[in-house]
Amino acid sequence: MDRYASAVWHGTLKEGKGTISTQSATLKDTQYSFAARFAEGAGTNPEELIAAAHAGCYTMALSSQLTQAGLTPDTIETKAVVTLDLHGEGPAITKIHLTNTSKVPGIDKAKFDELANKAKVGCPVSKVLKGAEITLDATLV
Secondary structure, three states: OOOOEEEEEEOOOOOOEEEEEEOOOOOOOEEEEHHHHHOOOOOEOHHHHHHHHHHHHHHHHHHHHHHHOOOOOOEEEEEEEEEEEOOOOOOEEEEEEEEEEEEOOOOOHHHHHHHHHHHHHHOHHHHHOOOOEEEEEEEEO
């Protein structure tokens, strides 16, 4: 299964601007720029998109783990914070912190923590981002 997205850029790095589009057209000519990435400019940026992808992937992976354990979650909510380190040999994504809050009837905290960590390791986006430190705070409500 392949999915695609595209980006177009016009101009220099700092003064230029671009657009990002996705196959689904959920993003269509969505603005991104140097300012959106490194300051407070309008539009999105690659790190924000990676955070969204990781949050979505982890949430689905946790749902899968819970389902395989015979449980049906009421709610799984995940926030991903991507850290772009601007020191060293150029910008690098060094950390991703996942914060999850889930409501799952019929599970104890120990089993939930086990499945939450399995989801973190097994999520395809986690696997592709293995060069970054990935941390998780998972809360069962």
